[in-house]
Amino acid sequence: MNWFKISLQLNKFPINRAQKLLREIQKLPEEGYREYLEKQRKEIVEYHLIHNPFYQKFFGNKYFNSWEEVPVMQKSDLQRPLKERLSNSFSKSNSYVGKTSGSSGHPFIFAKDRFCHALTWAEFIDRYHWIDINLNQSLQARFYGIPLDFYGNMTERFKDRVSLRRRFNVFDLSEKKMLEFLERFRKSKFDYVNGYTSAIVLFAKYLEKHQFILKEICPSLKVCIVTSEKLFDNDRTLIERSFGVPVVNEYGASEVGLISFENSSKEWIVNSEGLFIEILDENNRVLPFGEEGRIVITSLYNKAHPMIRYEIGDTGTLCRSSTWKRPVLENLTGRTNDVARLANGKVVPGLTFYYVTKSIIEDAGSIKEFVIIQTEPDTFKIEYVSEKEFTLLQHQKILAAIETFVGKDLKVNFERMDVLVRNKSGKLKQFTSLI
Template identity: 70%
Template sequence: MPLNWFKLSLQLNKFPINRAQKLLDKIREIPEDNYEDYLESKKFEILDFHLKNNSFYREFCEKDNFEKWEEVPVLQKAELQQKLKTRLSKNFKKRNIYVGKTSGSSGEPFIFAKDRFCHALSWAGFQDRYQWHGIDLNKSLQARFYGIPLDLYGNLQERFKDRISLRRRFNIFDLSDGKMEIFLERFQKSKFDYINGYTSAILLFAKFLKSRKLQLKEVCPSLKLCIVTSERLFKEDRELIESAIGVPVINEYGASEVGLIAFEDEHKNWIVNSEDLYVEILDENNKPVPNGQEGRVVITSLYNLAHPMIRYDIGDTGILSEKSTPKTPVLQKLIGRTNDVARLANGKLVPGLTFYYVTKTIIEDNGNIKEFVVAQTEPDKFKIDYVSEKAFTENQIERILRAIEKYVGKDLKVLFERKEVLDRDKSGKLKQFTSRI
């Protein structure tokens, strides 16, 4: 009997995936007519839990009960930029939770936590959605277009996780034509079932295939699907990727701190996760807007007992379709999450999200770094503007420069400027990386 690699990898890390999948099945059996009652009871249940068991959240709310959901304050990322241990609920410690760092793609990084069951439930949701398209996380081999930590421990840890999760990583820190040729050779030699990764990296690979007048499906006949994530997917880019790769492109919307937010079905309807999340679209006064109107995406994690994610402003703007129902909300449009590509003088192309790996080297569990943005001003010059309680130390600057050399390239000039506030776009969102060349 073949091993279930996906389940095994979670069980090895003490995440109760079997229990999570049973709960997910139970939630999905709730009839549409009763689903609003389910959401209403779960969101007040998680709210009451954190008001009783989380001193950080109780202090943030400034009261210990709410009669109306609209009265619950919206949680901003800036409020979470403090030591994790001050934000954990009673009886949760680092030894019995999952700890992660946000990508900082909005420019506001922080460290977050989930209890083990909540984390398993997130993965059960991913497994369920992938099965819509014939992808089984226990058996299907993934070509993974992501970055990877380049320090020895982080690199080995990630590669081990890849191995037991049936993922083979394509390092996207260099997307020059020479590296693309190596990517192509790997597809010729392996039976990949699907591609998953950053939109910008997959798009560049698709353009490379087009320039070679190749379709990837002909080179790797086992390919069934391409899943793009983390960055905005434009209509013309989807068409180019589908043409060059030869399989359907599916748009995934998620965030590490809350898990899967929305996933496209076979009809390209962007179905919002309503099982373990409650997703609202709010106006500038934190009031819900009617379906069909644009607003801020605000999310409540219904099962995270370790850390409150209640009416959490994810930093994106979106629209829910008018055909949405409580059980099946449909995301009509997501605004934001576009990412530029850094182009170096030697021809190397580096996705903007690479700078997540750079900044991750100095994101510490102390809340000092509040916001940052990176701009490329010339082929060999970058500028980092940041807001922090204290200026970067020489040691921190040295660590950033070493990380830039490791992840981006050598002989680059970097200017640092500490600011009181950073410039935002008209939606109020920061863009972590921008190319000005």
């Protein structure tokens, strides 16, 4: 029984029609794909210029002349009541309504028309087939957070049950809870793991510490999909070694859906069917393939709410070999707001701190997780979960690495924690600036 598809249909999401359109788009030849994208992005702009008063005002012109004139949309532009942003004839009752996690610091409520939401799921179904996962049949071990209020909690658990998902709550990642996780894998025939990178890495460390291979405990396990947080190469190696299955990297956002998905060659294939992806510089000019900039996304089929030249809040690069039909995301550097501004005026990507300290910290073996917080222009705090305190030698090595790769005369405080604070959705932010 195709329970997942049936649940979409019962909620009036036309999944069959969406899958039919997806197949038609995928059949388009490379030489005609640019024409498809230009036609579709023009149509979605013109639709909202006619039917969406909010977008009419935001756009500042009655007519579409050229794509370069289309304004870039920031998350802050959307932080107003949803009813003010919906297109004519759309409402909360006839749309899919969701809320972003707020990991960028700018949470907001968004909407998709039912066909657009169905197309998002058609894209997920298609990509999961690449790794032999069938959303109608495959059982998922889901490492995510869950709403704590009664209604939200019950709603999410019902959705999990219908969607063949079994929730592993990432708000409690103690050793006792990890043992409970392990027993669930012993008793269930999970096909795949899906969830936040940091939580899955922590479970992998637990497995390695106790010399378990998850595939041996749960032989039905095929693959692990990580999402929402950066996957470092050594973490991929750890997960694959501890789980005994390949790791696949997924990049998406609730407000636009699937952005890119890793294929068997470890290429991050961008979703060019339902989205149009651009890399822009600080002046909103399109950068050529191979250059790093701000990731800007257009949802080509969302008629309920404009997501047009929408800055997602991440920085990245499209591979030089990318084409209109087959763009490849070469790297995802981090969030545009995750930068450290030093007292001398220097601006440093926040993940630089994470990179330079990660290998040193993990040499100790007992470090489970850590985050870096900038509290002053010259002061940083490293919060970490560990079996024992950092040694003086570890302190000195970290300070030396930061001085080499970031700057001199910086103060670094260390605080050992029992557990690190995650946001409401369960994500762990690796670097935060409080400046």
